[in-house]
Amino acid sequence: MKASTQDILPAPKRSALARFRDSDLYASFRRSKLAMGAFAVTLLFFLLAVAAPWISPQNPYDPAQLELMNSSLPPLWYADGVSPFALGTDDQGRDVLSAVFYGLRLSLVVGLLGVVVSGFLGILLGLVAGYFGGVIDTLIMRVADVQLTFPAILIALVVDGVAKAALGSQMDANAAIGLIVLSIGLSFWVQYARTVRSSVLVEKNKDYVQAGRLIGLSSPVIMVRHVLPNVLGPVFVIATINLALAIITEATLSFLGTGLPDSMPSLGTLIRTGNRFLFSGEWWIVAFPGLALAGLVLAINLLGDWLRDALNPRLQ
Amino acid sequence: MLNSTLKAFVSATALAGFLGLAVTGPAQAANVFRFAFQGDIKSLDPYSLKESFTIGMHGAVFDSLTTRDKDLNIVPMLAESWETPEPTRWRFHLRKGVKFHDGSDFTADDVIFSANRVRAPGSNFTTNVPADATWVKVDDHTVDMVLKTPNPIALYQFSTWYIMSKSWAEKNGAVAPTLPSATSTSYAALHENGTGPFIISEHQPGVRTVFKKNPNYWGKVESNLDEAIFTTIQNDATRVAALISGEVDWIDPVPLQDAQRVNSSGTATVMAGPELRTIFLGMDQSRDELKDSNVKGKNPFKDVRVREAFYRAIDEETIAKRVMRGQAVPSALLIAPVLYPRASEFKRPDYDPKRAKALLAEAGYPDGFSLGMDCPNDRYVNDEAICQAVVSMLARVGVKVNLNAQPKAKYFAKVLAPAYDTSFYLVGWTPSSQDSHNILFEIAGCRNGSKPGRGNWNLGNYCNPKVDALADSVEAETDQTKRNAEIKEGFETIQTDWGFIPLHQQALAWGVSKKVTLTQRPDNMLMLYWVSKQP
Numbered sequence: 001m002k003a004s005t006q007d008i009l010p011a012p013k014r015s016a017l018a019r020f021r022d023s024d025l026y027a028s029f030r031r032s033k034l035a036m037g038a039f040a041v042t043l044l045f046f047l048l049a050v051a052a053p054w055i056s057p058q059n060p061y062d063p064a065q066l067e068l069m070n071s072s073l074p075p076l077w078y079a080d081g082v083s084p085f086a087l088g089t090d091d092q093g094r095d096v097l098s099a100v101f102y103g104l105r106l107s108l109v110v111g112l113l114g115v116v117v118s119g120f121l122g123i124l125l126g127l128v129a130g131y132f133g134g135v136i137d138t139l140i141m142r143v144a145d146v147q148l149t150f151p152a153i154l155i156a157l158v159v160d161g162v163a164k165a166a167l168g169s170q171m172d173a174n175a176a177i178g179l180i181v182l183s184i185g186l187s188f189w190v191q192y193a194r195t196v197r198s199s200v201l202v203e204k205n206k207d208y209v210q211a212g213r214l215i216g217l218s219s220p221v222i223m224v225r226h227v228l229p230n231v232l233g234p235v236f237v238i239a240t241i242n243l244a245l246a247i248i249t250e251a252t253l254s255f256l257g258t259g260l261p262d263s264m265p266s267l268g269t270l271i272r273t274g275n276r277f278l279f280s281g282e283w284w285i286v287a288f289p290g291l292a293l294a295g296l297v298l299a300i301n302l303l304g305d306w307l308r309d310a311l312n313p314r315l316q
Numbered sequence: 317m318l319n320s321t322l323k324a325f326v327s328a329t330a331l332a333g334f335l336g337l338a339v340t341g342p343a344q345a346a347n348v349f350r351f352a353f354q355g356d357i358k359s360l361d362p363y364s365l366k367e368s369f370t371i372g373m374h375g376a377v378f379d380s381l382t383t384r385d386k387d388l389n390i391v392p393m394l395a396e397s398w399e400t401p402e403p404t405r406w407r408f409h410l411r412k413g414v415k416f417h418d419g420s421d422f423t424a425d426d427v428i429f430s431a432n433r434v435r436a437p438g439s440n441f442t443t444n445v446p447a448d449a450t451w452v453k454v455d456d457h458t459v460d461m462v463l464k465t466p467n468p469i470a471l472y473q474f475s476t477w478y479i480m481s482k483s484w485a486e487k488n489g490a491v492a493p494t495l496p497s498a499t500s501t502s503y504a505a506l507h508e509n510g511t512g513p514f515i516i517s518e519h520q521p522g523v524r525t526v527f528k529k530n531p532n533y534w535g536k537v538e539s540n541l542d543e544a545i546f547t548t549i550q551n552d553a554t555r556v557a558a559l560i561s562g563e564v565d566w567i568d569p570v571p572l573q574d575a576q577r578v579n580s581s582g583t584a585t586v587m588a589g590p591e592l593r594t595i596f597l598g599m600d601q602s603r604d605e606l607k608d609s610n611v612k613g614k615n616p617f618k619d620v621r622v623r624e625a626f627y628r629a630i631d632e633e634t635i636a637k638r639v640m641r642g643q644a645v646p647s648a649l650l651i652a653p654v655l656y657p658r659a660s661e662f663k664r665p666d667y668d669p670k671r672a673k674a675l676l677a678e679a680g681y682p683d684g685f686s687l688g689m690d691c692p693n694d695r696y697v698n699d700e701a702i703c704q705a706v707v708s709m710l711a712r713v714g715v716k717v718n719l720n721a722q723p724k725a726k727y728f729a730k731v732l733a734p735a736y737d738t739s740f741y742l743v744g745w746t747p748s749s750q751d752s753h754n755i756l757f758e759i760a761g762c763r764n765g766s767k768p769g770r771g772n773w774n775l776g777n778y779c780n781p782k783v784d785a786l787a788d789s790v791e792a793e794t795d796q797t798k799r800n801a802e803i804k805e806g807f808e809t810i811q812t813d814w815g816f817i818p819l820h821q822q823a824l825a826w827g828v829s830k831k832v833t834l835t836q837r838p839d840n841m842l843m844l845y846w847v848s849k850q851p
Contacts, residue, residue, distance in 0.1 A: 062711070063704075063707050063708035063710075063711035063712075063717075064708065064711035064712045065708075066708040068631070068634045068635065068638045068639065068705050068708070068709070069634055069638060071638045071639070072573075072638070091639070091701055092701065092704050092705060092708065093638075093708075261719075262700075262704065262719065262721065263704070263707065263718075263719060275551075275553060276551070276552045276553055276571065276573075277553075277573055278553060279553050279556065279557070279574070279577065280553075280571070280573035280574050280577060281573075282573065
């Protein structure tokens with residue numbers, strides 16, 4: 001009935017924003033104070049990360065800007081704190097506040113790229129497995145099952161270790177970021193693949209897919225143009241939660257000393273170096289990066305949780 | 317995911333608890349000394365790696381012909397006495413009734429075997445026994461060392477030349493020394509058969525090593541220990557926590573930032589003292605092109621101006637004050653002042669970044685260049701932090717340094733013979749002879765094979781024939797005044813060549829439980845036979 005009305009009277013053109021404001025998702029967002037808070041915090045971290053080069057008193061990745069005489073200074077509210085080092089400095093004279101801003105930047109870049117890589121891999125393999133079935137399905141899903149028996153961090157460590165052994169331990173920063181993104185991508189694709197595959201199994205027997213086949217569309221076109229949009233909902237939920245996981249994984253790798261180089265400290269690297277001084281009274285080197293990391297991951301996780309509930313038809 | 321993380325955490329905690337139990341469990345009756353170092357005992361082969369801590373550990377299980385007492389004087393050990401019937405002939409009278417840990421007798425054959433093995437290719441200790449020495453057996457307990465030229469310091473390095481058993485080595489295929497870079501470990505690297513006061517009953521590289529008292533030791537031992545258990549604790553905070561909680565009785569080093577905390581803990585104190593070790597930087601001056609630089613077709617370090625620029629760009633005073641927190645003495649020489657009477661005549665060239673920049677421009681690098689740097693991260697006090705400080709100081713004169721800081725096992729395998737794979741490196745050195753000759757010969761001698769062992773530790777192959785000639789005459793010179801003048805000339809040559817960048821002598825900082833009494837020698841070797849513990 002509804003469909004036929006639309007055929008006769010085309011719906012008035014409305015902007016994407018206006019459509020979003022009318023959606024259930026937005027209504028649910030407005031109802032949840034937690035989601036709004038989490039969103040605000042995430043947004044704040046994103047803005048800080050993007051603006052890092054302009055708002056940081058120092059570029060912590062440029063060794064020429066580090067002055068050893070400024071090392072191990074306490075935060076500004078202590079008597080011997082020195083401006084502009086609001087949150088103190090580390091043992092090399094690196095401004096902790098700037099290092100946190102730049103660290104957030106690195107964490108988010110690595111996290112987002114990691115999600116893109118793992119999402120791409122997982123969606124592709126999930127689509128193929130679900131749509132074609134048979135031997136291909138078995139093959140892909142058994143590989144996924146095997147991988148699920150290992151913790152993701154272990155796989156990331158293996159990928160990282162093998163690549164470093166092959167390429168030599170000395171590499172430039174961009175290569176190191178690429179490597180860490182790859183190792184995160186390779187450790188997190190399974191969840192996407194499994195989710196997409198099960199949705200595809202449901203979708204592929206529906207009439208519109210059969211119709212597509214009848215009019216002679218090729219499998220890739222059907223998969224990407226018609227099936228994919230219908231299975232994307234759950235993928236967004238996974239992607240949000242995996243963003244937090246990817247950030248934590250990067251921090252863990254850096255904490256273990258296999259992630260990004262020391263001259264380019266991410267939050268995990270800062271926590272590792274600061275850890276040495278934690279019991280010696282120089283708590284600020286580890287505390288602020290730790291807080292930033294915890295805050296960022298918590299906010300993204302809360303957002304993911306809300307998104308999962310909001311998109312779950314059974315809860316609506 | 318959360319679930320699996322939780323599981324991993326629970327099992328890790330359980331495992332840690334289990335290990336802790338295993339360490340503390342069985343040793344209630346015996347008097348056990350537990351100790352931890354930031355690095356590992358690299359190899360049990362006593363000719364494999366000249367590294368003070370490892371050498372000290374070998375000293376617990378091996379004996380040498382002569383040794384050094386608590387004040388570093390040379391005193392008899394396996395050689396009861398010795399004389400020089402001719403200036404070039406040294407006769408050693410060996411102690412009788414000494415047995416190796418496997419029960420076999422110690423004889424002159426073992427001494428001759430060890431003298432050959434320590435000078436064989438692959439040994440890291442070739443300089444400990446004079447290269448021109450021929451060893452002759454007189455009888456089972458008398459042996460002669462015949463030299464080509466008189467050598468007043470022939471015995472200076474005998475204290476770290478440990479005597480191995482000939483029959484044991486032959487039986488176990490351990491006749492050749494183990495290279496520090498060896499990828500497969502040899503029998504001698506994992507087992508010992510010395511004559512020393514302790515026997516290694518268990519050795520898991522990187523995990524733990526257990527020393528048991530040798531009940532059949534020939535001498536009287538000051539130590540009252542029944543057992544000593546060594547573990548590696550790389551993390552500073554963990555190491556200090558282990559000392560304060562009483563889990564270990566000795567740690568080295570106490571991180572500089574934690575000295576106060578250890579002293580106020582009530583269970584342990586920091587034992588500090590000057591160390592003989594000099595921390596310095598070296599530059600690859602022999603390759604035609606640096607292995608990891610953006611300068612192609614030539615090696616910038618071959619230009620003396622570049623070396624001076626590096627020297628002048630590094631602010632050692634600040635490193636000593638901030639990175640070392642005052643626990644280091646900047647040094648102009650590659651040797652500690654107490655080991656060379658005329659050291660005070662040398663002054664460190666001033667820190668002058670402007671001059672450094674000008675020199676680089678003059679040498680054709682107005683915008684600097686980039687290169688790699690190798691650095692250990694578990695060997696010397698704050699080694700990696702020193703390297704990072706050097707990186708940022710060099711950045712300020714336009715030189716971009718890519719730091720490769722690694723644990724010492726990987727670091728030494730990379731930078732030592734045969735590869736000498738480094739452009740710019742940090743090393744700390746204590747001359748095992750306690751004498752300047754060792755610096756001129758082993759650190760600054762040309763790596764050209766003119767004499768076995770020359771330039772063994774000259775990782776950048778700084779080479780000036782004048783230094784070699786001086787080293788040779790210093791070796792044979794018996795007149796102290798003349799000798800010191802020659803040494804001075806040698807050190808001056810190195811300084812005008814800007815051959816090395818000496819940084820500082822670090823301060824020793826051992827964390828010692830109040831239950832333990834021991835002797836700290838400035839060569840930073842922990843000698844287990846001087847360790848006692850209240851049971």
